[in-house]
Amino acid sequence: MLAIFLKDLRQLFGDRAALILTLVAPLVLITVITQARYKSAHAPLPLVPVVNLDGGPAANAFVEVLGRHASVVEMEQEQAEHLVRDLHRAPALLVFPAGLSKRYLQGRPSEISVLTDPAQAMALNTFRALLLVMDSEAAELADPLSEAPLVYREQNLTGTRLSPKALEQNVPGFTVMFVLLAAIFGTASAMHDELQSGALTRLLVAPVAFARLMLGKVGVRFVVGCVQALALLGWGWLLFGISLGSSVAAVIGLSAALAFASAALGLLVAGLAATREQALPLSLATTLSLAALGGLWWPINLVPIWLQRLGQCFFPTWAMYGMTDLILRDRGFAAALVPIAVISVQGVLCLAVGLWLLRRRHARR
Numbered sequence: 570m571l572a573i574f575l576k577d578l579r580q581l582f583g584d585r586a587a588l589i590l591t592l593v594a595p596l597v598l599i600t601v602i603t604q605a606r607y608k609s610a611h612a613p614l615p616l617v618p619v620v621n622l623d624g625g626p627a628a629n630a631f632v633e634v635l636g637r638h639a640s641v642v643e644m645e646q647e648q649a650e651h652l653v654r655d656l657h658r659a660p661a662l663l664v665f666p667a668g669l670s671k672r673y674l675q676g677r678p679s680e681i682s683v684l685t686d687p688a689q690a691m692a693l694n695t696f697r698a699l700l701l702v703m704d705s706e707a708a709e710l711a712d713p714l715s716e717a718p719l720v721y722r723e724q725n726l727t728g729t730r731l732s733p734k735a736l737e738q739n740v741p742g743f744t745v746m747f748v749l750l751a752a753i754f755g756t757a758s759a760m761h762d763e764l765q766s767g768a769l770t771r772l773l774v775a776p777v778a779f780a781r782l783m784l785g786k787v788g789v790r791f792v793v794g795c796v797q798a799l800a801l802l803g804w805g806w807l808l809f810g811i812s813l814g815s816s817v818a819a820v821i822g823l824s825a826a827l828a829f830a831s832a833a834l835g836l837l838v839a840g841l842a843a844t845r846e847q848a849l850p851l852s853l854a855t856t857l858s859l860a861a862l863g864g865l866w867w868p869i870n871l872v873p874i875w876l877q878r879l880g881q882c883f884f885p886t887w888a889m890y891g892m893t894d895l896i897l898r899d900r901g902f903a904a905a906l907v908p909i910a911v912i913s914v915q916g917v918l919c920l921a922v923g924l925w926l927l928r929r930r931h932a933r934r
Contacts (some may be wrong), residue, residue, distance in 0.1 A: 618739035625670025688897035741892035756835025794828025812893035830916030840926025
C-alpha cells in the first residue's frame with residue numbers, strides 16, 4: 570500500500586502543469602465570482618430615463634427626488650425607448666404626462682406611464698422600489714396630509730408579458746452551462762483518453778487529413794451538444810411551462826451555434842492541456858468562469874460594468890443574449906441573428922487555434 574501511495578504521489582508531482590492548474594483554477598474562479606457578485610455593491614446608481622412632458626413643479630420635484638437615489642436623465646421619448654428596448658441599459662422609463670403638476674397639486678390622481686423591459690427582472694424590482702420612494706418623499710414635500718395618488722400604468726416595451734417567470738432566466742442559463750461543461754470536458758478528455766490508449770496514434774497514421782480527423786471528433790460533440798441544449802429547453806417548456814419564444818428555427822439555430830462553439834472550445838482546451846490531468850481543471854475553470862461572466866447564474870446587469878464588457882468578449886454571454894431575447898422578450902428569428910453570428914465566429918476562431926495547437930503536438934506522431 571505504501572509503495573502504491575508513493576508511486577501515485579510521484580506521478581502527481583511529476584506532472585507539474587496539472588498540479589499548478591489544480592491550484593490556479595479555483596483561484597481564478599473565486600476571483601471572477603467575487604468580482605462579479607460582491608464587488609457589485611459599489612456599482613453606480615441605476616439609470617432612470619425620464620420623459621417630462623409636463624415640466625411643472627410637481628414633475629420637477631419627482632425628478633429631484635429620484636435624482637437622490639438614481640441617475641436620472643431627461644430625454645425625448647424615442648431616445649428613452651431606444652435605451653430600454655434596444656440597448657437594455659435601463660429596466661424601464663417614466664413618462665410624466667402634460668398637466669401632471671396641476672392635477673397633483675389639486676389632489677387629483679395622475680397617471681404615469683412606465684415602459685418596461687421585464688427581462689431585467691431584478692433591476693425592474695429596484696426601479697419599482699424607487700417609485701415608492703419617489704411617491705413618499707414627493708408627497709412630504711407637497712403636503713404631508715394630502716392624498717394625491719400617482720397611478721402607474723406599466724407597458725412592456727420588449728414583449729407581451731409584464732412579468733416573465735423567474736425560471737425563464739434560470740433554465741436557459743443552466744442549459745448553456747451544461748452544454749459548455751459537457752462539450753469542453755468531453756472533447757478534451759476524449760482526446761487524451763484516445764492518446765493514452767494508442768487509438769489516436771493509430772488514427773494519425775491513417776490516410777486521412779489531420780483537420781478532417783479532428784473535425785470528425787468535434788462533429789460528434791456538436792451533435793451531442795445540440796441534442797442536449799434542445800432537450801433541456803424542451804424539458805423546461807414541458808415541465809415548468811417556460812416560453813421558448815415565437816420562432817422554433819431561432820431556438821434551433823442558437824442551440825446549434827452554441828454546441829459548435831462549445832465543441833470547438835473543447836478542442837482548444839485539448840490543445841492547451843498536455844495530459845488528461847491538466848484537461849480536467851482547465852475545463853472546469855473555463856466553464857465556470859465563462860458561466861460567471863456570461864450571466865448564466867445571475868442576470869449579467871447585476872455585475873460591474875467592466876465585467877459586463879469583458880463578458881461580451883465570450884460566446885456564452887451572446888448565447889444568453891439570444892436566449893433572453895427569444896424567451897423573455899418574445900422576439901423572433903431576426904433577434905437571434907447577431908448572437909448566432911458572433912457565437913459562430915468565435916467558434917471558428919477556437920477551432921482554428923485548437924487545430925493549430927493539436928497539429929503541433931500530435932501530427933508528427
